[in-house]
Amino acid sequence: MSATDYFDAAEKVLAVVRSTQTQNIQRAAAAIAEALATKKVWHFLDQGHTGDEFVGRTGGMIALNPIRINLDVHHQQALPKFRSGQSTQFDYAAFRRGDVPIEFILDKCEIVPGDIMMIHSVSGSRGMPISLAIGAKARGAIVLAITSLNYSNALQPVHPSGKRLYEVADLIIDDCGPVGDTLIKVDGMEEEICASSGLSFVYIMWALEAEICRILTQRGIPPHVYRNANLPGAQQVNEGIMQAYMQDGV
Numbered sequence: 335m336s337a338t339d340y341f342d343a344a345e346k347v348l349a350v351v352r353s354t355q356t357q358n359i360q361r362a363a364a365a366i367a368e369a370l371a372t373k374k375v376w377h378f379l380d381q382g383h384t385g386d387e388f389v390g391r392t393g394g395m396i397a398l399n400p401i402r403i404n405l406d407v408h409h410q411q412a413l414p415k416f417r418s419g420q421s422t423q424f425d426y427a428a429f430r431r432g433d434v435p436i437e438f439i440l441d442k443c444e445i446v447p448g449d450i451m452m453i454h455s456v457s458g459s460r461g462m463p464i465s466l467a468i469g470a471k472a473r474g475a476i477v478l479a480i481t482s483l484n485y486s487n488a489l490q491p492v493h494p495s496g497k498r499l500y501e502v503a504d505l506i507i508d509d510c511g512p513v514g515d516t517l518i519k520v521d522g523m524e525e526e527i528c529a530s531s532g533l534s535f536v537y538i539m540w541a542l543e544a545e546i547c548r549i550l551t552q553r554g555i556p557p558h559v560y561r562n563a564n565l566p567g568a569q570q571v572n573e574g575i576m577q578a579y580m581q582d583g584v
Contacts, residue, residue, distance in 0.1 A: 336520055340528050343517040347530050348537055350510040358507045359538060362478050363545035365505060366450050369476070370397050370546070371555055373583045374448040377401055377475075381455040381463050384532045388539055392562035395543055396579045401443060403462075436469040447474025455479070456515055456531040458486035458499035465493065467502045479503035480538060482511040482531065507542075509534040550584060557584045 366376055378388075379401045388394050445451070451470035455463045458481035467477045479499045483506075486498045500506045509531055516526035550557050558575040561568045 339518045344533055347510055347534055351534050355507055359541050362505045363542055365476055367546050367549040369450045370584045376450045378452045384535050392560050394560055396558045436465045440469050445470055445473045445475050449475040451475045452478040455499050456482050459489040461493040464499050477503045478505040480507045483508045485513050488513040507538055555584050
């Protein structure tokens, strides 16, 4: 019965999202549409696992600008006799606290007042997205958090501010997932299985984009969206709308 157990649990989460978050999605869509209509940028940092679902995807808006943060160092290994024997490791604890070069990241993203900084973090407790949210707000951006309030409130904050992501955001959409992000228990297994956040995030995001497109089109500014790459002429269409977006925005 595990498959039907999953279907039942998943449908309950989505039903709660629809019944409790529609107005929040509409508020967020209105803010994003206004930003895009005034030639501001819609930035997106995903700390979940489904962010690429909306980037360069058929039917998706070109205006969504993902932020990808990584550290990549290329260095030829020195001979052992010249080495001190010490090694430097990535300080993951500091990263979780938010001890990262936020101002450098914001500079690279060219954040300006009126931009939208959308951050997806299921737990909402990690330091880096909280630091990014605080830094973006300080520069006049509107911060939209997509997170699980149940999960977030069950965790102790690790950021030096003592806050969780939703506590520093201007707009909040709750993914309505459970603590721990899993949906069902299988007899004989210690850990629960089947994460809910990916499902609810996709549900929320496509609803958000649908609402943004409705608002902009009613204002006479139909947004540019990708055509499916398998359809005839898709490459030419996508290249053309990308050029139009780069010139005019939206």
